[in-house]
Every structure is written in structure tokens, then in C-alpha cells.
Amino acid sequence: MRILVRIILFFGGLVAALMLIGAGFWLWAFWGTKPDTSGQVRVAGLSGDVTIVRDEHGVPHIFGETEADVFFGLGYAHAQDRFFQMDMMRRYVQGRLSEALGERTVRVDARNRIRGYPNVAAAAVANMDAETLAAAEAYTAGVNARLARGTPSPEYRVMMFNPSTWMFRPEEWRLVDTASVVVYMADSLAAGEDSEMSRRRLEEILMPDQLAEFLPEYPDWAPTMLQAEDYAERAATPADNGLPANEVQPDVDEGSNAWVLSGEHTASGAPLLANDPHLSLSAPGIWYFAHLALPDGHVVGATVAGAPLVVLGRNDVSAWGFTNTGFDVIDLQVFERGELEIAERTEMIPVRGGDPVELTIRQSPIGPLLDPDYFAIDAYGDVDVVLQSTALDMSNDVAGVAYRIMKSRSWEQFVEAGRGYTAPMQNMHYAHIDGTTGYTTAGLVPLRDGNGRWTGYIPYDELPRVRNPVSGRVASGNNRIAPDNYAHPTPGEYAIFRAVRINEQLDLTARHDLDSYETLQMDVLSAQAARLIPAIAASEPQTVEGQRARDLLADWDGSMPVYSNEALIYALWYRAFARALYGDELGEDFPRFIGRREGLVDNVLVGGETRWCDDVTTPAAENCAVTVGVALDAAMATGIAQFGPDIDNWSWGSAHAAVFDHPVFTGMPLLDGMFTVRQPVGGDGSTVNVAVYPMRGDSFDVFHGPSLRAIYDMSDLDASRFMHAPGQSGHPWSGHYRDLAPMWAAGENFEMRTDWTPENAPEGSNTLVLRPGN
Known part of the structure; x- marks a missing residue:
């Protein structure tokens, strides 16, 4: 015993x-x-005290006597809250993820080394002007001051459990790392590479007339961002280069919104500007809010951890918001073997826990040759395929442009600040307290000859631009930008229905205010669904469940809040209809090309291109009423299997959640729940409050949505409203890791005011003082 x-x-x-x-x-x-957010810390590299006051939402308000000290403080705060994210971004661009994560990222590293991203980042450092360089150096010193105090992120210690990542430690921050973060943003927003490969394959599957319908041009009934009246005095006939003047495709649901109204359309009589850029969701998110109290004025808004720049935001006199242009700025150029002069070099990719991988990189005068071992270019045959991209331009001065925009004090300075910008090509909406509103673009837009070869770029002073438009409005939902009387071709990929809905709602109110802007940013009524409801109502489903779904949707207005069961039925139907509509034509390639296909679906069910409704694999000639009904029957069978037979208890939010993925730990037992953030949301890829889910598979998890929301009030800039998700901190044990996600989903927001000092900081703030010394 x-x-x-x-x-x-x-x-x-x-x-x-x-x-x-x-x-x-x-x-x-x-x-x-966990970061120390209060008390005092002695650090080397400062000329005076820096005070970092984090407000109740974790937003740092940074005060210092010199500009360099303020940027040092931002670097210190970024390293406290987001260093692992910074590390992953720089490694992605530099092709060094496998040093940390092992062989699973070798393909990613190889692709980015072949593209030449490490060289672009190095060139970006060399291109920095003296002021930008000084800011970057001070920022770098601040990052490294935090690293000197020990491990800044829990990921480094958790990964010690994995033998392949044992001894993975943070490395010091360098100037080229800051430049790499800038290149990371260009990579995430540049358009063209995937579309080129997809189109090549579609040309093999579809007849030319089918391809033209499958990839339709932007509809003439949909709005352009700029109006012909604003180009009347400088109207020109687009140059004949053998290409369609507006070879555009309405196939994009991943993008951003922005709109600006002049004072004649606002309650205050001063301009209002709204911006909500749409990006891939992640934990932590891409943006980090901050207020920089610089000696020559305040700058407030969204920074990217890794760079000393307020990319989207406002200063004391103006505000700016960006959306992606959608311009085609990437081409895959095809050459016969031996036609190009090629230089080769060999690089080794270190792989943690494995043998290094040897990579041969072949470079032509216009861009890198794509290696079929790492790029899906088999459809091009036995030729050299060269990637030509504005994101690879070695004149990259994006960091300097962002710095000069922060410092700009007038429309003229704002426009001039963009000179030297390369990529990502952006729509830039602008408002000033003097009443000026405007829109400009910055970046490189290729000009092409009849063979698609690049002959140069649109001159900077001829890019789409307008100051104080006649209508008093510039609204962007990633729709087509230029009117027909613009002098240059602007091929690209543009969305349709968000811009339609934005303009409709702006028209409904004579005088807008912050609340009406906020309501529009959160709008979840799909203008696309509203156009398709008549076709659904006229359909011929054969099952009782399909008929009930038809009847429910026939009385629906197209709104997609989280509590709606109609929204879930519609989403199930839309996915099933894609297969019924073009799955027969595409065959085994259907999973690759399934998408929202807004233009195609609208042209078929509203525009009358009904031949797509016929199932080419059957002897009968099906019409659209039959095919829409078949999709309703299939959708309801899938829905009942997934969500149960009680349709009244279905809800869109139960199936449709924004998922903020962690770059390493999402999907891992125990760690997933700690690092991944999930939040039910409404909307879909066509709504103003966008929430993009995959068309392939069974999940409706949202992977792309509003990365931030901001509304800038020129009558009182301190009353401007902000929100992003899931939280300011990248540390899962911080109260600010996921606290903003429910607020973001509910449409709540907060102010980032500049009218207080560290001595009278709001209740709930934490104050950390950095003091010079070792």
C-alpha cells in the first residue's frame, strides 16, 4: 500500500x-x-526626452523636441507592438522567410528573389533624399533601442518548441528593412501578373467571342471616377497604339473606397473626405495608428510598422486617402529563346532545419525571366517569359513621397510630393481646410505599342488629376477612373457596384455630415444583388426548398446584414450559379477561374447574353430561368447540409466571419485560438462595406475587407473619425490585440485628437518616457 x-x-x-x-x-x-507602456526607460540615441502616451485604444501619441526624436519614438513603439510583423514583412521582400520558417516558404523566397525585390529595396534606400533618410535613420535607431532591451514578441519564444525554428531570434533593424516594407506594400497592390497568366490559359479554353464575353469591358452605364466636364478644356483623342483605348475588365472585388465632397455638399460648408482601403485581413492588421507631434505640426493617421511614415491620414491643414487605381502595370512579355541578352547569377536560400536551396536567377534588360519551377507559365510554351513591372523600377522613391505628403501644406505641394512615385499606383483623394478638394494619381503607368511592348510611361503632369471638380465630388469604388476624353489609354481591372452604390447614396442627401458618411461606409446593400433579384424571381427551381428560396429572394432588397437569412441563401446561390453558368465551358479548369465575375453575371442576367445559361454538356437548350433555378436547388441542398433544415434560423453572420489570420500560428492547435481573430460581419464583395469570401470551396470566411476606416472633417480636423482592426498591438496577451474587432464590425470609431499634451492626457492613457542615456 x-x-x-x-x-x-x-x-x-x-x-x-x-x-x-x-x-x-x-x-x-x-x-x-509584453510591452512596457508606462514608466521611464533610458535609451541611447536621443537628444532629449520622448513621451509616448498611449490612449485607451492603444494609439501612441508621440511628443519630442526634435523631429528625429519623434521618429525615434515611433520606431520604439512599432518595435514594442509589432516587431514580429515587421520581421515577416522584411523577410518576405528579401526572400529570407525560410531562414526563419523552414522549407515551407522556399517557393515564396524563390519567387521574390527572382522578381528582384531585394534589389528594389536596396535601390529605395539609395534614392532617399536627405530629409527622408534622416527620418528613416532616427526611426531605425528607435527600433533597435527596443530590441536592445530583449525579445519584443512572443512568437520568437513559442517557436523554440519547434526544432526547425530553434534559436530563431530577432535581428537588428536596418535602413533596407524599412525600404523593404515599402516594397511589400507595392507587391500587395500591384495589378497584372496573375491576370496575364489567367488570360493566357483562358485563350486556350474559350473561343475569341466567348473570351470577350467572359472578360467583358467596363460597362458604359457604370460611373467613372473623373468626369468629362473636368477634362473639357484639355480633351484629346487617345493616341492610336493598336490597343483598345480602355481595355478594362470588371472583375475586381478586392479594392478600396474613397470619396470627397466640397463644402457646397456638406452640412458644415467645409469638405469631408472618407477612405476605407480594402486589404487582406491579418492579425495584427497592416495599419498602426499614431499621432506624431512634430515640431512643425501634427500628423495623424495610419502608419505601417517598419516605416516612419503616416501613409494615410491628415496634418494640421489637409487630409488624404488612397485607393488602388487598378491600372495594368505588370506584363508578362514573351520572347523567343536567344532573343534577349541574359545575365545569370546564383543565390543560395538558407533553410532553417534543412539544406540550402540553390537558385539561378536570369535577368533581362526589361525584367527577370520567370522560372517555370516557381511560376505557372507552362501555357506559354518553350519561350522566355519576362516579368515587366513598375514595382521593380529602381527609381523607387515611395518613402520620400510619403514623407513629403505628410509635410505638404497645399494642393500644389501635395501634387508635387507625388513626383518620383513608382508603385503601387494609387488614386489620391485630397481635402484642405481652405475648401480645396481634389484627386490625383501618382505612379508609373506604362505606354504600350501595338505588340504590347512598353514604350515609356504617361508623363507625371498628364496623369489623371482634377482640382475642385465641377460636380464637387470625386468618388472611388475601384471603378474606371478616366472619362473617354482623357488622352491616354488606361487598361486595367475595375469594380462596378460599390461605385454605383456610393454615388446613389451621395445623391440622396443634399448636405452630408460625419454621420451620413459613416452610414455609407457601413452600407451592406448590394447594388449587384438588387439588379439580379428580378432574374431570380423569374427562375424555375424544381425542388420545394429551391422554390422557397426563390420566393424569399424575390421579396428581398439586396441588403446583407449579419442577421439576414436571405443574404446566406443568395451567397449559396451565387456560388452555385457560377458553376451552372460557366462550369460547363471551363470543365476541369473551372475551380481555377471561379470568381464573382460581376460583369459576366450582369451581362447574362440583365444584359441578355443568355447563351451562357445553356449547359453545353446536355442535348437540351437551357434558358436562364432554368439555369438560375438549377442553381437555387443546388444551393439549398448545400445549405441544408451545412446549416440544417430550419431556414428561418439561418443567418449570414453565422457563416460569414472576418478572419484575421496570424502569419504562422493560424490553424495550429492551441495557438490558433490565441493568435487568430474571428468576427462575424455582413456584406459581400459587391457592397460598400466590403467583405470578400472565397468563391471556391464551402467556407464563407472573409479574407479581404476594410483594413481601416477614416472620415476627415475639414471644419474640425480633431473631430475626424478612425477605426481599424483587430487592434493596435501584435501581442496576443495585450488588451489591444483584438479589442477593436467588434467595434470595427459594428461601425464604431474614435478620434485621434491633437489638442492635448502629455500633461493633460485623457483618462485611460498610459505614458512611457524615453530618456537619453545608456
Whole structure:
């Protein structure tokens, strides 16, 4: 009996010891890496005290006597809250992820080394002017001051459990790392590479007339961002280069919104500007809000951890918001073997836990040759395929442009600040307290000859631009930008229905205010669905469930809030209709090309291109009423299998959640729940409050949505409203890791005011003082 008791006590003690060790590890890994947000810290590299006051939402308000000290403070705060994210971004661009994460990222590293991103980042450092360089150097010193105090993120300690990532430690920050973050943004927003490959394959599957319908041009009934009246005095006939003047495709649901109204359309009599850029959702998110109290004025808005720049925001006199232009700025150029002069070099990709991978990179005068081992270019045959991209231009001065925009004090300075910008090509909406509103673009837009070869770029002073438009409005939902009387071709990919809805809602109110802007940013009524409802109402489903779905949608207005069961039925139908509509034509390639296909679907069900409704695999000639009904029957069968037979209890939010993925730990047992953030949301890829889910598969998880929302009030800039998600901090044990996600989903917001000092900071703030010294 004593032996048994001793055994029990032994194993009980062993279990207790293991539990204590485990608890100690988690405390060491997580609690030990939480940022210190209050107190005083001595750091090297400062000329005077820097005060970082984090408000109740974790937003740092940074005060210092010199500009360099303020940027140092921003670097310190970024490293406190977001260093692992910064590390992953720089490694992605530099082709060094596999050093940290092992062989699973070798393909990513190889592709970015072949593209030449590390060289672009190095060139970006060399291109910095003196002021931008000084800001970047001070910022870098601030990052490294935090690193000198120990591990800044729990990921480094958690990854010690994995033998392949053992001893993975943070490295010091360098200027080229800041430049890499800028290149990362260009990579995420540049358009053209995937579309080129997809079109090549579609040309093999579809007849030319089918391809023209499958990839239709932007509809003439949909709005352009700029109006012909604003180009009347400078109207020109687009140059004949053998290409369609507006070879555009309405196939984009991933984008951004922005609109600006002049004072004649606002309640205050001063301009209002709204911006909500749509990006891939992640934990932490791409943006980090900050207020920089610089000696020559305040700058407030969204920074990207890794760079000392307020990319989207406002200063004391103006505000700016960006959306992606959608211009085609990437081509895959095809050459016969031997036609180009090629230089080769060999690089080694270090792989943690494995052998290094040797990579041969072939470079032509216009861009890198794509290696079929890493790029899906088999459809091009036995030729050299060259990637030509504005994102690879070595004159990249995007960091300097962002710095000069922050400092601009007038429309003229704002426009001039963009000179030297390369990529990503952006729509830039502008408002000033003097009443000026405007729109400009910055970046390189290729000019092409009849063979698609690049002959140069649209001159900067001839890019789409307008100051104080006649209508008093510039509204962007990633729709087509230029009117027909613009002098240059602008091929690209543009969305349709968000811009339609934005303009409709702006028309409904004579005098807009912050609240009406906020309501529009959160709008979840699909203008696309509203146009398709008559076709659904006229359909011929064969099952009882399909008929009930038809009847429910026939009385629906197209609104997609989280509580709607009609929204879920519609989403199930839209996915099933894609297969019924073009799955027969595409065959085994259908999974690759399934998408929202807004233009195609609208042209078929509203515009009368009904031949697509016929199932070419059957002898009968199906009409659209039959095909829409077949999709309703299939959708309801799928929905009942997934969500149960009680349709009244279905809700869009139960199936449709925004998922903020962690770059490493999402999907891993135990860690997923700690690092991944999920939040039910309404809307879909066509709504103003966009929420893009994959068309392929069974999941409706949202992977792309509003990365931030901002509304800038020129009558009182401190009353401007902001929100992003999931939170300011990248540390999962911080109260600011996921606190903003429910607020973001509900349409709430907060102010980032500049009318207080560290001495009278709002209640709930935490103050950290950095002091010079070792």
C-alpha cells in the first residue's frame, strides 16, 4: 500500500512539476514579452526626452523636441507592438522567410528573389533624399533601442518548441528593412501578373467571342471616377497604339473606397473626405495608428510598422486617402529563346532545419525571366517569359513621397510630393481646410505599342488629376477612373457596384455630415444583388426548398446584414450559379477561374447574353430561368447540409466571419485560438462595406475587407473619425490585440485628437518616457 501511495505521490508531483514548468514557460513567453507602456526607460540615441502616451485604444501619441526624436519614438513603439510583423514583412521582400520558417516558404523566397525585390529595396534606400533618410535613420535607431532591451514578441519564444525554428531570434533593424516594407506594400497592390497568366490559359479554353464575353469591358452605364466636364478644356483623342483605348475588365472585388465632397455638399460648408482601403485581413492588421507631434505640426493617421511614415491620414491643414487605381502595370512579355541578352547569377536560400536551396536567377534588360519551377507559365510554351513591372523600377522613391505628403501644406505641394512615385499606383483623394478638394494619381503607368511592348510611361503632369471638380465630388469604388476624353489609354481591372452604390447614396442627401458618411461606409446593400433579384424571381427551381428560396429572394432588397437569412441563401446561390453558368465551358479548369465575375453575371442576367445559361454538356437548350433555378436547388441542398433544415434560423453572420489570420500560428492547435481573430460581419464583395469570401470551396470566411476606416472633417480636423482592426498591438496577451474587432464590425470609431499634451492626457492613457542615456 505504501508503495502504491509513493507511486501516486511521485507521478502526482511529476505532473504538478510539469504543469509549473509549462505555466512558467507561458509566462516567460507571453508575459515576459509584453510591452512596457508606462514608466521611464533610458535609451541611447536621443537628444532629449520622448513621451509616448498611449490612449485607451492603444494609439501612441508621440511628443519630442526634435523631429528625429519623434521618429525615434515611433520606431520604439512599432518595435514594442509589432516587431514580429515587421520581421515577416522584411523577410518576405528579401526572400529570407525560410531562414526563419523552414522549407515551407522556399517557393515564396524563390519567387521574390527572382522578381528582384531585394534589389528594389536596396535601390529605395539609395534614392532617399536627405530629409527622408534622416527620418528613416532616427526611426531605425528607435527600433533597435527596443530590441536592445530583449525579445519584443512572443512568437520568437513559442517557436523554440519547434526544432526547425530553434534559436530563431530577432535581428537588428536596418535602413533596407524599412525600404523593404515599402516594397511589400507595392507587391500587395500591384495589378497584372496573375491576370496575364489567367488570360493566357483562358485563350486556350474559350473561343475569341466567348473570351470577350467572359472578360467583358467596363460597362458604359457604370460611373467613372473623373468626369468629362473636368477634362473639357484639355480633351484629346487617345493616341492610336493598336490597343483598345480602355481595355478594362470588371472583375475586381478586392479594392478600396474613397470619396470627397466640397463644402457646397456638406452640412458644415467645409469638405469631408472618407477612405476605407480594402486589404487582406491579418492579425495584427497592416495599419498602426499614431499621432506624431512634430515640431512643425501634427500628423495623424495610419502608419505601417517598419516605416516612419503616416501613409494615410491628415496634418494640421489637409487630409488624404488612397485607393488602388487598378491600372495594368505588370506584363508578362514573351520572347523567343536567344532573343534577349541574359545575365545569370546564383543565390543560395538558407533553410532553417534543412539544406540550402540553390537558385539561378536570369535577368533581362526589361525584367527577370520567370522560372517555370516557381511560376505557372507552362501555357506559354518553350519561350522566355519576362516579368515587366513598375514595382521593380529602381527609381523607387515611395518613402520620400510619403514623407513629403505628410509635410505638404497645399494642393500644389501635395501634387508635387507625388513626383518620383513608382508603385503601387494609387488614386489620391485630397481635402484642405481652405475648401480645396481634389484627386490625383501618382505612379508609373506604362505606354504600350501595338505588340504590347512598353514604350515609356504617361508623363507625371498628364496623369489623371482634377482640382475642385465641377460636380464637387470625386468618388472611388475601384471603378474606371478616366472619362473617354482623357488622352491616354488606361487598361486595367475595375469594380462596378460599390461605385454605383456610393454615388446613389451621395445623391440622396443634399448636405452630408460625419454621420451620413459613416452610414455609407457601413452600407451592406448590394447594388449587384438588387439588379439580379428580378432574374431570380423569374427562375424555375424544381425542388420545394429551391422554390422557397426563390420566393424569399424575390421579396428581398439586396441588403446583407449579419442577421439576414436571405443574404446566406443568395451567397449559396451565387456560388452555385457560377458553376451552372460557366462550369460547363471551363470543365476541369473551372475551380481555377471561379470568381464573382460581376460583369459576366450582369451581362447574362440583365444584359441578355443568355447563351451562357445553356449547359453545353446536355442535348437540351437551357434558358436562364432554368439555369438560375438549377442553381437555387443546388444551393439549398448545400445549405441544408451545412446549416440544417430550419431556414428561418439561418443567418449570414453565422457563416460569414472576418478572419484575421496570424502569419504562422493560424490553424495550429492551441495557438490558433490565441493568435487568430474571428468576427462575424455582413456584406459581400459587391457592397460598400466590403467583405470578400472565397468563391471556391464551402467556407464563407472573409479574407479581404476594410483594413481601416477614416472620415476627415475639414471644419474640425480633431473631430475626424478612425477605426481599424483587430487592434493596435501584435501581442496576443495585450488588451489591444483584438479589442477593436467588434467595434470595427459594428461601425464604431474614435478620434485621434491633437489638442492635448502629455500633461493633460485623457483618462485611460498610459505614458512611457524615453530618456537619453545608456
